[in-house]
Amino acid sequence: MVSLLLAVFLLNVVIHLINTLGAATINELLWVLYNKLPTPTAKDAQNSARLKKEVVRLKREMNAVSAQDEFARWAKLRRTHDKAVADYEKSSSSVQDTKAKFDKTANVLRWLGTNGMRYLLQFWFSRQALFWLPQGWVPG
Structure with missing residues (x-):
């Protein structure tokens, strides 16, 4: 049995580490790890990342083409870019909704695992001393 x-002490070290690193950083790391697992949202998140790369690529390509000199090519790129942006926004909104639920769940579990555990220990062991001084160590 752990004293x-x-x-x-270990609980306070964990709380200090979480406060030092930041809850948002830990949530982001957990989200990345969660999406590495074979979960239903992993495929949507990968698709959203792929669409974002496509939007950025099309935007760069569109900026490289002169709208006045090569209007037909620029207009075609513009239509493709607009379609890709619409697809990305639709995909991104569902991923962001899922991420918001994930963050809320992670925050609740983090609170229960740290502060909730601290309150439980304080309640459960409220009458037990953490440490004591042996008799005779203090004059008097």
Whole structure:
């Protein structure tokens, strides 16, 4: 059995690490790891990333073409870019909704695992001393 003092110390170290790194950073890391697993949202997130790359590529290509000199090519690129942007926004909105739910769940689990656990330990062991001084160490 882990001593109460060690459990409280480790819990406070974990809370300090989370506060130092930041909750948003940890959520982002967990989101990336979650999307590496074979989950239903992983495919949507990969598709959204692919569409974003396509939008950026088309935008660069469109900026490289002169709208006045090569209007037909520029207009075709513009239509393709607009279609890709619409597809990306539709895909991105569903991924962002899923990510918002994921962040909310991660925040609740983080709170329960850190502060909730601290409150539970304080309640459960409220009458037990963490450490004590042996008799005779303090004069008096």
